[in-house]
Amino acid sequence: MNNVQIFELEIEDYRQYEGNQTIPLETTSEKHINVIEGQNGSGKSNILNAITLCFYGEETHTDSNDDEGLESDPLVNKKRLKELDPGESIQGHIEIKLGKGEPEYAFRRTFSTARQEDAAEGDREERQFNSSIGDLRLRQRFGGNDWRPNPNPENILREILPTHVHEYFLFDGEQLDEFFQTGYTDHVRAAVLDVSHIELLNSAVGHLGKVQRDFESESSELGGDIQDLQERKEEASQELERLKQKRDELEDEIDTAEGKIDDIYDELAGSADDDVREMQQRRVYLEERLDEQEDELVDTKEAVGASLARAGGIAYNADALRYAVSELEEYESSQNGVSGLTEELLRGILSRETCVCGADLTECDSSREHIKDLLEEQTTESQDAIEGRLRMERALRDGESLIEGLLADLSELEDTRTAIDENETELANISAQLEDEDIIDNERAQELEQRRRDIQGRISKMEREVGELNGKIEQQEDVVDERREEWKQAMREQDEHDLLVRQSEFIDSATDKLSEIKREILEQVRTETEQRLERYYNDLIWKDEDYEVVLTEEYEVRLYGPDGRKNLGSLSAGERQVLALSFMAALSKISGFSAPVVIDTPLGRISSEPKQLIAQNVPDYLNDTQVTFLMTDVEYSEDVRAYISNEVANEYHLEFQNGVTQVVDR
Amino acid sequence: MNDSEVHSLILDRVDEVEDDDLRAFLRGVLEHERDILKEPRAEYAEQYKELVDNFVGNESLQEFDNE
Numbered sequence: 165m166n167n168v169q170i171f172e173l174e175i176e177d178y179r180q181y182e183g184n185q186t187i188p189l190e191t192t193s194e195k196h197i198n199v200i201e202g203q204n205g206s207g208k209s210n211i212l213n214a215i216t217l218c219f220y221g222e223e224t225h226t227d228s229n230d231d232e233g234l235e236s237d238p239l240v241n242k243k244r245l246k247e248l249d250p251g252e253s254i255q256g257h258i259e260i261k262l263g264k265g266e267p268e269y270a271f272r273r274t275f276s277t278a279r280q281e282d283a284a285e286g287d288r289e290e291r292q293f294n295s296s297i298g299d300l301r302l303r304q305r306f307g308g309n310d311w312r313p314n315p316n317p318e319n320i321l322r323e324i325l326p327t328h329v330h331e332y333f334l335f336d337g338e339q340l341d342e343f344f345q346t347g348y349t350d351h352v353r354a355a356v357l358d359v360s361h362i363e364l365l366n367s368a369v370g371h372l373g374k375v376q377r378d379f380e381s382e383s384s385e386l387g388g389d390i391q392d393l394q395e396r397k398e399e400a401s402q403e404l405e406r407l408k409q410k411r412d413e414l415e416d417e418i419d420t421a422e423g424k425i426d427d428i429y430d431e432l433a434g435s436a437d438d439d440v441r442e443m444q445q446r447r448v449y450l451e452e453r454l455d456e457q458e459d460e461l462v463d464t465k466e467a468v469g470a471s472l473a474r475a476g477g478i479a480y481n482a483d484a485l486r487y488a489v490s491e492l493e494e495y496e497s498s499q500n501g502v503s504g505l506t507e508e509l510l511r512g513i514l515s516r517e518t519c520v521c522g523a524d525l526t527e528c529d530s531s532r533e534h535i536k537d538l539l540e541e542q543t544t545e546s547q548d549a550i551e552g553r554l555r556m557e558r559a560l561r562d563g564e565s566l567i568e569g570l571l572a573d574l575s576e577l578e579d580t581r582t583a584i585d586e587n588e589t590e591l592a593n594i595s596a597q598l599e600d601e602d603i604i605d606n607e608r609a610q611e612l613e614q615r616r617r618d619i620q621g622r623i624s625k626m627e628r629e630v631g632e633l634n635g636k637i638e639q640q641e642d643v644v645d646e647r648r649e650e651w652k653q654a655m656r657e658q659d660e661h662d663l664l665v666r667q668s669e670f671i672d673s674a675t676d677k678l679s680e681i682k683r684e685i686l687e688q689v690r691t692e693t694e695q696r697l698e699r700y701y702n703d704l705i706w707k708d709e710d711y712e713v714v715l716t717e718e719y720e721v722r723l724y725g726p727d728g729r730k731n732l733g734s735l736s737a738g739e740r741q742v743l744a745l746s747f748m749a750a751l752s753k754i755s756g757f758s759a760p761v762v763i764d765t766p767l768g769r770i771s772s773e774p775k776q777l778i779a780q781n782v783p784d785y786l787n788d789t790q791v792t793f794l795m796t797d798v799e800y801s802e803d804v805r806a807y808i809s810n811e812v813a814n815e816y817h818l819e820f821q822n823g824v825t826q827v828v829d830r
Numbered sequence: 831m832n833d834s835e836v837h838s839l840i841l842d843r844v845d846e847v848e849d850d851d852l853r854a855f856l857r858g859v860l861e862h863e864r865d866i867l868k869e870p871r872a873e874y875a876e877q878y879k880e881l882v883d884n885f886v887g888n889e890s891l892q893e894f895d896n897e
Contacts, residue, residue: 361837368863375878663886670886673852674859681843688839756837 167758169790177256180207180825195813202818207825208794218258238293240277253278274298325759338768340744397647471570478563492553696750706774760790
């Protein structure tokens with residue numbers, strides 16, 4: 165196997181795991197899957213937690229529904245804690261041996277739980293005990309059994325699987341369906357930024373800007389006009405920064421306010437009152453639909469503009485063209501190019517060689533040539549007239565179909581506007597109904613709705629302010645550019661400033677290039693994520709239909725089936741889990757790291773038959789990657805087992821008895 | 831991939847920059863940024879000024895005058 169894998173996981177006195185237990189996990193390219201199976205509560209999630217606790221000092225899986233969840237439990241095995249007197253403590257550890265062909269690194273983190281000095285027998289557990297974790301330690305192998313301490317565990321870990329991308333490799337499958345709930349676009353955006361190293365580019369651009377200002381400020385020491393111009397430029401830059409900062413603060417406030425609205429939505433969606441719940445569901449649907457319709461409105465407006473550009477010329481000149489065609493038709497029927505001289509008559513004169521005046525053309529070359537010239541002129545005029553008429557008729561025909569297209573686009577525009585108006589009205593009605601105590605007898609819902617409306621009002625106000633600020637920022641950027649140009653111009657006039665100008669311009673080029681790279685990378689990663697997401701989703705989803713997945717520039721995921729767009733809110737938990745699983749797989753690939761993948765309850769939300777397909781396909785797109793599945797006995801059914809058996813290297817069962825888990829071969 | 835390296839997505843594009851000085855400067859900046867990414871107070875200004883001086887020093891003045 166070319167990728168890094170976990171060779172061995174050693175757990176001592178961690179949560180359910182009493183004493184020292186070692187789980188060998190070595191895999192090969194052909195057999196790259198480990199399965200650790202156990203019933204709910206037997207300690208599967210704590211295997212994942214043990215790994216993230218060791219590496220990053222944090223536990224990935226916490227039970228957010230339980231105030232006394234895992235995070236409040238002591239880290240050390242509870243059975244061992246019974247041996248403790250107040251003031252005493254016990255230490256445990258987790259050690260992970262990693263490497264490519266063979267174990268190269270052993271990461272270890274100790275933890276301890278102490279019994280509080282003043283703890284009494286009857287106290288709640290979290291008041292009796294206090295847990296703490298130690299620093300990450302690392303031993304490196306130098307052949308055979310020669311393991312020596314390495315003083316830089318964090319650096320080595322950063323090279324294998326850094327904190328910022330670990331959640332795409334080590335994750336809880338059951339919690340994945342929550343990934344695409346309200347406000348998910350922020351997660352998607354953050355994830356795409358994570359794997360693209362955009363933070364690095366932002367930081368470089370920011371630092372270069374500061375260095376550029378330092379260079380430029382050196383010029384102020386040179387005196388004269390330059391100093392004034394530098395100060396004016398600096399003032400403009402500071403004003404620009406102030407405006408940007410104000411805008412960023414407002415945007416942060418908007419994010420926070422939107423988060424509050426999301427919380428209100430969650431609470432309304434989870435209300436025990438059926439009416440409230442239904443209204444909230446309808447609102448979420450309508451808001452999603454409204455977003456789509458607003459996009460459609462933009463597209464339709466563009467289409468109308470294009471149709472108008474194509475059809476407009478012809479439409480405005482149609483009457484003139486029709487008149488010209490009728491005139492030409494009349495001309496053609498009379499063949500009346502020069503009064504009295506038709507093409508037929510001229511040909512007759514030439515053939516008879518006698519003019520209408522009686523002159524013999526055989527004796528008068530000049531008359532003959534004159535008749536010939538008249539005939540040629542007559543023929544050319546007729547051809548030009550016919551061609552012109554045909555072109556005008558064609559233009560009129562094309563124009564009619566272009567005008568029909570324009571009318572159709574205008575009608576669609578009107579329909580979209582009407583639909584938007586209807587949706588907005590219905591949304592306003594829902595809001596009014598939720599607030600109306602005669603309709604909804606639910607004080608909490610009324611209070612929440614009132615709060616939502618207030619917050620929404622504030623958001624709209626802040627969004628307007630952001631819009632105004634953006635306008636001011638654009639203007640101020642022009643002012644900065646203008647003053648910088650003035651400054652540069654003055655600098656150029658003095659030789660001693662030339663070097664500073666060049667340096668400033670060099671940094672300008674560097675900053676522009678980095679900004680361009682940032683734009684390109686974001687687009688590339690977005691497109692690549694979209695493509696992989698679509699491929700994996702179609703591979704994993706159990707339906708025969710083909711789905712198109714679109715990741716918009718605003719990081720919204722759109723799913724299109726044969727019947728059109730599907731709202732993410734209407735997907736089943738299993739479908740959402742598959743979508744999120746596809747997203748994780750896409751990001752782990754794009755991140756460029758080749759680390760082992762550990763998935764807790766990968767099939768948790770999936771019903772029986774599709775499990776086989778997923779079990780079969782997940783390992784395929786994670787080929788040459790060590791994949792460890794932590795599965796319940798229900799997930800790891802005989803069917804699923806049969807599908808992946810050829811690729812399974814190690815199979816363990818978690819035997820949970822009397823509060824203690826033993827890892828045994830399955 | 832190694833997290834102490836700059837992502838190939840970025841480096842591939844930097845390598846396409848035709849101007850040798852600009853390309854080398856961007857590489858230097860990005861490598862330094864990679865090293866200090868998690869250290870908000872890390873020093874960068876002097877290093878970047880030195881880098882700029884290397885690429886746009888006094889020897890370039892003549893070239894500027896000729897533009």
